[in-house]
């Protein structure tokens with residue numbers, strides 16, 4: 681037994697507060713024992729999310745300031761810093777260098793590095809991080825600002841290159857994988873090589889669709905099934921590895937988190 685009861689599944693990045701039936705989602709997570717990190721996009725949304733999740737031992741709440749909202753909401757950074765000591769979970773935070781958000785990129789970097797430094801000072805934080813078109817910049821920020829090993833960065837919807845993945849792994853990063861990443865053919869080789877002991881699952885609902893409707897935490901078992909198929913391993917083995925990984929990121933002892941290594945392809949000239 682642990683703080684989550686006895687988890688069966690992990691949804692480590694879901695925007696619970698963007699669903700009409702937020703409370704029903706919390707009940708579903710409890711019933712199915714899905715440890716779900718409800719990320720938020722602004723510090724102002726944090727209190728309400730904490731309140732809705734308050735009766736649940738499976739739903740966690742992240743304090744966030746989404747990079748896509750930094751241009752309008754960077755004024756909430758002091759509120760973020762005020763709330764940070766009250767939570768272990770931080771997200772959604774990160775960088776977005778896509779064309780729609782590039783104008784605020786310098787401001788995003790300033791906000792993200794301040795958030796990372798505050799997390800580093802307080803220690804013991806677990807972060808869910810956005811890195812659209814900015815993986816190497818995100819990694820650089822992590823390298824410069826997360827100097828202690830007692831915070832755990834989780835890269836959500838990671839789409840970097842194998843060498844960026846290797847750098848992230850060296851830094852102790854985990855990766856949360858959603859169904860759309862698995863379906864998109866271009867990610868297959870990366871998803872086959874990431875170390876199993878560094879993987880978590882996520883839905884990124886409601887932004888990701890599942891069977892033509894917004895994905896829900898209860899869809900995670902299907903994601904795990906898809907991932908098990910892709911990795912050629914047994915479903916129940918993968919499900920229990922994911923729960924092991926969830927517990928590992930909560931361990932106060934960084935040594936409990938395995939030093940992962942990229943897995944080489946069978947066809948690789950190096951094997």
Ligand code: MN
Pocket residue numbers: 693695719772884887
């Ligand atoms: Mn998201």
